[in-house]
Amino acid sequence: MADAQEYEKSATSSAQTIAQFDDDNRSFVSQLQHRLHLTPSLVPLIVLILAIIVFGILLGSKFFSPFALTLILQQVAIVGIVGAAQSLVILTAGIDLSVGAIMVLSSVVMGQFTFRYGLPVEVAVACGLLCGTLCGFINGWLVAVMRLPPFIVTLGMWQIILATNFLFSANETIRSQEIASEAPLLQFFGTTLTIGADEAGRGGANFTYGVVFLVSLVLVLAYVLRETAWGRHVYAVGDDPDAAELSGVQVKRTLISVYMLSGLICAFAGWALIGRIGSVSPTSGQLANIESITAVVIGGISLFGGRGSVLGMLFGALIVGVFTLGLRLLGADAQWTYLLIGLLIIAAVAVDQWIRKVSN
Amino acid sequence: MEPILKGRNLVKRYGRVTALDHCDFDLMPGEILAVIGDNGAGKSTLIKALSGAVIPDAGTIYIEGKEVKFTSPIQARTHGIETVYQTLAMSPALSIADNMFMGREIRKEGFMGTVFRQLDRKKMETLAREKLTELGLMTIQNINQAVETLSGGQRQGVAVARAAAFGSKVIILDEPTAALGVKESRKVLELIQDVKARGIPIILISHNMPHVFEVADRIHIHRLGKRLCVIDPKDYTMSDAVAFMTGAKEPPSEAVAA
Numbered sequence: 001m002a003d004a005q006e007y008e009k010s011a012t013s014s015a016q017t018i019a020q021f022d023d024d025n026r027s028f029v030s031q032l033q034h035r036l037h038l039t040p041s042l043v044p045l046i047v048l049i050l051a052i053i054v055f056g057i058l059l060g061s062k063f064f065s066p067f068a069l070t071l072i073l074q075q076v077a078i079v080g081i082v083g084a085a086q087s088l089v090i091l092t093a094g095i096d097l098s099v100g101a102i103m104v105l106s107s108v109v110m111g112q113f114t115f116r117y118g119l120p121v122e123v124a125v126a127c128g129l130l131c132g133t134l135c136g137f138i139n140g141w142l143v144a145v146m147r148l149p150p151f152i153v154t155l156g157m158w159q160i161i162l163a164t165n166f167l168f169s170a171n172e173t174i175r176s177q178e179i180a181s182e183a184p185l186l187q188f189f190g191t192t193l194t195i196g197a198d199e200a201g202r203g204g205a206n207f208t209y210g211v212v213f214l215v216s217l218v219l220v221l222a223y224v225l226r227e228t229a230w231g232r233h234v235y236a237v238g239d240d241p242d243a244a245e246l247s248g249v250q251v252k253r254t255l256i257s258v259y260m261l262s263g264l265i266c267a268f269a270g271w272a273l274i275g276r277i278g279s280v281s282p283t284s285g286q287l288a289n290i291e292s293i294t295a296v297v298i299g300g301i302s303l304f305g306g307r308g309s310v311l312g313m314l315f316g317a318l319i320v321g322v323f324t325l326g327l328r329l330l331g332a333d334a335q336w337t338y339l340l341i342g343l344l345i346i347a348a349v350a351v352d353q354w355i356r357k358v359s360n
Numbered sequence: 361m362e363p364i365l366k367g368r369n370l371v372k373r374y375g376r377v378t379a380l381d382h383c384d385f386d387l388m389p390g391e392i393l394a395v396i397g398d399n400g401a402g403k404s405t406l407i408k409a410l411s412g413a414v415i416p417d418a419g420t421i422y423i424e425g426k427e428v429k430f431t432s433p434i435q436a437r438t439h440g441i442e443t444v445y446q447t448l449a450m451s452p453a454l455s456i457a458d459n460m461f462m463g464r465e466i467r468k469e470g471f472m473g474t475v476f477r478q479l480d481r482k483k484m485e486t487l488a489r490e491k492l493t494e495l496g497l498m499t500i501q502n503i504n505q506a507v508e509t510l511s512g513g514q515r516q517g518v519a520v521a522r523a524a525a526f527g528s529k530v531i532i533l534d535e536p537t538a539a540l541g542v543k544e545s546r547k548v549l550e551l552i553q554d555v556k557a558r559g560i561p562i563i564l565i566s567h568n569m570p571h572v573f574e575v576a577d578r579i580h581i582h583r584l585g586k587r588l589c590v591i592d593p594k595d596y597t598m599s600d601a602v603a604f605m606t607g608a609k610e611p612p613s614e615a616v617a618a
Binding site: 037239245306 | 413432433434437443445447448449450451452453454458459462463464465467476477478479506522
């Protein structure tokens with residue numbers, strides 16, 4: 001530099017090493033806050049373990065058995081799969097109120113295409129998956145291209161899809177026995193693997209394919225969100241869409257792909273739903289959207305987007321499952337479950353706000 | 361000589377507000393062009409039009425004499441134009457390395473990269489650290505810390521490092537030293553000279569007259585949405601420039617033509 005300002009000269013002899021500080025003066029609380037900031041799914045994991053321990057002590061082997069613990073997994077499988085779809089959308093700072101409706105419509109398409117139109121069951125399943133993806137695409141297009149708020153778009157789509165579902169299915173249920181005899185593939189996710197049952201076939205750990213699918217789905221999504229460019233873009237879009245656009249992320253394409261993937265996962269949830277309840281019923285799964293949002297929030301994913309992990313959502317869904325089964329085994333009124341879940345939701349958001357303070 | 365980046369008759373209106381009023385712009389190869397002007401003169405809009413963040417209502421942009429139409433910053437980037445925006449355009453919750461490679465991530469070689477599309481974090485982290493060290497940003501301890509945990513100056517440093525690392529044809533810096541400390545500002549000015557020495561021209565928007573007069577080869581003075589004149593900093597003083605920019609003094613006629 002030829003003519004640096006006089007006062008700037010002394011800066012040339014400044015330190016050349018990377019700064020380091022003593023770290024041991026920090027209090028336990030601030031260290032915890034820092035850890036949680038780095039790994040947001042730690043909170044629901046701790047709560048989950050505590051809940052299992054407490055119910056285990058209160059109920060003994062009635063609760064703390066492979067049978068009961070895997071029963072919880074089966075009970076949260078549907079909510080967990082839908083929650084995975086919800087997580088993706090909420091990470092982009094959106095919300096998807098139509099997840100439950102997409103799930104039911106997809107399952108009805110799979111059932112009706114097989115039984116009413118006589119299509120091969122594989123084709124009907126593929127059509128159901130396609131139907132879910134298409135619903136997701138419409139959501140994504142309205143959000144990304146028409147720039148409508150996700151809440152409004154999916155609120156509208158919820159009604160539209162649900163009405164389509166009732167009109168198309170003529171409110172008919174396809175019975176479980178018919179499915180089992182004519183199209184068992186529809187109940188594929190209900191197939192159970194039993195490990196360690198007694199001779200009469202009772203007890204033991206029961207894993208349905210639906211549970212296996214849920215766990216693999218969450219692991220795959222966790223990998224994709226952490227380790228691929230697409231995953232980083234999902235977080236960036238949720239964090240600050242304008243900044244993401246300026247730094248070279250194709251925001252519209254990312255948003256549409258997120259909603260399409262969410263729709264596809266909901267369609268898989270619809271398939272798993274047939275396995276869970278046995279029949280194809282247009283009135284099932286009505287609470288899936290609220291339950292999935294609950295799992296996501298308890299799982300520590302921020303409703304403002306860009307923060308949280310899909311693993312946390314799984315823990316959140318399991319916490320709800322543990323409370324539901326534990327309190328039922330204790331003989332408590334079911335309303336206590338809702339009361340506690342309500343408290344957990346508020347506590348989870350309070351923790352989220354506290355963790356964010358690291359940045360200010 | 362043909363300008364590397366040229367704008368002609370650029371117009372941009374926001375409702376009734378005219379931000380660009382038939383504005384011309386020329387950036388010559390290898391030069392540092394400073395753009396100065398009062399607040400609200402339309403500097404930022406001009407820069408955004410050149411970097412694809414704003415689509416002008418009328419007018420044309422040429423790169424090396426060829427007409428281009430940018431509808432997004434990504435298109436400008438693929439033409440080698442890299443920009444540091446005043447807002448810095450970073451995702452606060454993501455790490456420094458994630459932010460530096462946003463939109464052009466490096467994937468692992470071999471099977472993990474091609475089939476599972478896994479990112480090569482190690483490589484990105486090493487490169488990001490190198491770029492920060494080049495810029496003298498030694499106060500950043502951890503390349504994996506979230507950008508929101510950095511100070512304003514550090515964030516700006518990261519944004520400048522990102523542009524310097526990837527710009528191949530033009531680098532646009534919108535107030536690159538506004539939030540920086542003395543040492544970091546000096547480093548940015550040195551970096552600007554380094555980039556120029558690599559043959560890459562720079563557009564520098566700044567209110568800091570000493571810095572502008574120190575590094576600029578030419579100064580584009582912007583007033584009321586258009587180019588008022590272009591002056592050579594060797595021929596005029598800082599107070600002349602301020603007088604032109606605020607309208608206190610008429611610009612010299614030969615500079616208006618330039």
